[in-house]
Amino acid sequence: MSDQTAIEVxxxxxxxxxxxxxxxxxxxxxxxxxxxAVLVTREQRGLPHLLVxxxxxxxxxxxxxxxxxxxxxxxxxxAAEAIDIAYERPGIAVWQNNGVPAHQTIPHVHFHVAGTLPxxxxxxxxxxxxxxxxxxxxxRVITPHLRLR
Numbered sequence: 001m002s003d004q005t006a007i008e009v010x011x012x013x014x015x016x017x018x019x020x021x022x023x024x025x026x027x028x029x030x031x032x033x034x035x036x037a038v039l040v041t042r043e044q045r046g047l048p049h050l051l052v053x054x055x056x057x058x059x060x061x062x063x064x065x066x067x068x069x070x071x072x073x074x075x076x077x078x079a080a081e082a083i084d085i086a087y088e089r090p091g092i093a094v095w096q097n098n099g100v101p102a103h104q105t106i107p108h109v110h111f112h113v114a115g116t117l118p119x120x121x122x123x124x125x126x127x128x129x130x131x132x133x134x135x136x137x138x139x140r141v142i143t144p145h146l147r148l149r
Contacts, residue, residue, distance in 0.1 A: 007099040009059045009107040017053050017108040028135035031146040035071040038079055038146055040135040046114025046122040047087055048138045050079045053110040060098040061109055072111060074149055079113040082145035089115030093122050 020027035021037060028040040030050065039051040052075040054068050064072070080092045096111045097104040114122045 005060065005062050007060050007062065008101065010100055010105055012107055015057055015108045016106050017110065018057050021053070021055060026132055028132060028139045030139040030143045031148050033071070033148050035068060036075045036148065038075060038142075038148070040138045040142070041112075042129045042132070042135055043127050044130055044135075044138075045112075045124070045127055046093060047089055047117060048083065048142060049112065049114040049122070050083070050142065051110045051112060052076050052079055053108060058109045059107045060104075061096060062098070064109060071149070072109075076111045076113055078147050079142075081147070082142050083113065083115045085145045086141050087115045091116035091120070 016025065019025040020029065020039065021032075027042075030038045030040055032038070032055070035055055037053050037055060039053060041049050041051050043049065052072055054064065054072060056068065058064050058068065061069070076094055080094065083089060083092055093114045093116065094111060096109070098109070117123060
């Protein structure tokens with residue numbers, strides 16, 4: 001739990017997103033600025049499923065500065081626009097979880113942005129982990145349409 005909130009964050013020895021952003025662990029980063037990054041998650045729950053994260057480690061939305069929140073909101077909109085242009089999905093889902101009871105699994109705030117599936121909605125069940133080559137292919141399609149500030 002953070003010192004400033006009652007929200008119970010996942011207890012992890014290392015932050016996976018910090019490892020991805022630093023290059024310590026391989027992961028597909030579609031685009032980044034000095035404040036945010038757009039990642040292509042290996043758990044594709046939509047067509048496609050992206051994550052928008054702050055570069056600085058922040059556990060929950062309550063820990064963000066106003067500038068970080070603004071950059072994230074603009075990044076979420078950019079990711080949604082890129083999905084709309086590149087994948088022409090009839091719907092786009094955006095969600096964000098804070099705390100273990102809200103199903104947060106990585107203690108680094110992140111926003112999910114996913115185009116809807118052919119049958120509608122997104123996949124909330126178990127999904128297979130895509131190989132990096134597949135997420136890199138998604139990044140090649142989506143990156144030209146991302147307009148991060």
